[in-house]
């Protein structure tokens with residue numbers, strides 16, 4: 109039974125509304141990056157902003173007012189450095205106060221810091237930030253859900269660079285071995301790591317085939333196309349099926365801000381007040397371009 | 401211009417690593433540099449010696465394993481990365497593949513201690529305990545950014561592995577003048593002399609210990625500061641000498657778990673050698689979830705900041721001595 113956390117009929121936003129929320133999420137991220145003096149992992153936040161929006165505002169069956177409901181879908185942010193994008197996406201869904209995030213981010217005793225911490229922030233499912241930990245934990249949660257006969261899903265978001273960690277593939281094999289159709293991985297395939305572009309130093313390709321070889325169902329989409337994200341979510345196999353699914357989301361690191369896009373210097377950074385305006389203008393311009 | 405940070409650029413000691421490795425690459429054609437995607441400051445080496453530079457991406461275990469393979473074939477590999485991940489994810493590779501056969505692999509990295517505000521995943525706080533436990537491993541923790549270069553240069557002649565721990569951040573102070581001290585792996589440095597007590601420390605907290613000694617000097621207290629940048633092998637003679645010369649009064653200050661790091665190393669020497677102390681206090685990280693905050697705030701919060709250091713040093717100085725209480 110999952111009724112109490114399920115989206116109700118007509119409750120889910122439309123694709124157009126989701127796009128609007130993704131824009132708001134990006135603006136809020138830029139504001140934080142322009143006011144907080146430390147580094148924000150803005151590149152990987154912006155590449156994942158549409159995925160976060162689709163998950164928290166459409167896909168995940170969760171109740172912001174009942175965060176320990178046993179029937180909730182579990183979300184694990186394996187690429188923990190995108191924590192602030194998750195905090196803001198969750199705040200827009202009603203989990204946290206946006207003002208609380210902006211006012212305390214990164215400060216002493218704040219619940220909101222560079223990487224998500226379950227000890228300080230109930231509502232996140234696990235403390236992550238050390239890459240390669242999320243998927244194994246997700247396998248454990250999916251196994252437990254299956255064992256309890258619960259119909260929830262476990263969804264895990266990974267960075268593509270992160271999938272260089274051996275633990276990711278050990279977990280992928282365990283997921284298939286245990287026939288965990290209730291497990292879904294999203295990969296933010298922005299084709300960048302911290303210090304290099306994909307294929308320059310690390311051979312990821314043939315990337316989807318790697319997942320197929322581990323026995324996963326593979327869905328390949330444009331990770332900035334909200335309709336495609338929604339469709340991928342709608343088409344997920346039933347949680348009681350026997351094959352885990354990976355949704356490989358082709359994305360652009362720094363998406364929406366031209367001077368950040370595909371720029372290794374913007375894996376993490378800080379915008380000053382002036383560059384904040386420049387970034388916001390770039391974001392607006394990129395929206396205009398896309399609606400034309 | 402917007403300010404961008406990569407973890408590399410944030411740390412001036414990192415640029416010292418970069419230039420030192422590029423320089424050593426010229427004199428040692430068997431020097432290799434490997435990194436798990438933390439290569440921002442290794443660019444000079446990478447561009448000069450592309451054939452001896454390996455970035456494995458997010459894969460710390462394989463990075464250390466490859467280094468072991470290279471070392472078996474007569475090479476000197478340096479693995480540069482972030483210490484929480486190198487010291488823990490790759491711990492078994494370090495122990496079994498590198499330390500056990502005593503291979504000359506150098507592990508150097510950042511984020512030792514509650515530094516960088518990344519939260520608990522990104523603080524290496526038990527790394528020195530782990531590394532000191534390993535057979536054949538030389539363990540260092542360096543605060544002065546220029547000393548990092550010197551330790552790397554000296555490490556080239558070590559037959560076995562070495563671990564070099566750095567903090568992170570823009571605030572790394574150059575602590576010593578060029579040539580002021582005889583820097584030698586295995587020897588502590590008397591960074592400031594004194595007679596009433598000794599503060600032993602390493603890494604980021606050397607600057608803080610020097611400040612504490614300065615503050616106490618204003619009260620007429622004469623406090624010695626020892627930069628014990630080599631934790632293993634530990635400078636036993638210097639510990640005995642400080643017991644003699646500073647009234648058997650020790651404070652050990654470190655940006656590491658209070659139990660398992662330098663304080664434990666020193667306490668072991670004191671016990672094994674039967675050194676008689678009058679007072680011993682340790683200041684370091686308690687076994688709690690550390691949280692977010694900047695470096696200084698976290699040290700204050702967890703009881704090993706400047707004020708705590710001054711207070712502890714006062715206490716050991718005020719402590720009655722053995723001779724008078726017995």
Ligand SMILES: Cc1ncc(C[n+]2csc(CCOP(=O)(O)OP(=O)(O)O)c2C)c(N)n1
Nearest residue numbers: 152237238239267268269270301302437485
């Ligand atoms: C185990 C581990 N090693 C290194 C890091 C430092 N680090 C943080 S993000 C990152 C690059 C990650 O690339 P990717 O997974 O592709 O993320 P994205 O491009 O989405 O930012 C690195 C090396 C880390 N957090 N954890």
Ligand SMILES: [Mg+2]
Nearest residue numbers: 268269298300
């Ligand atoms: Mg990436």
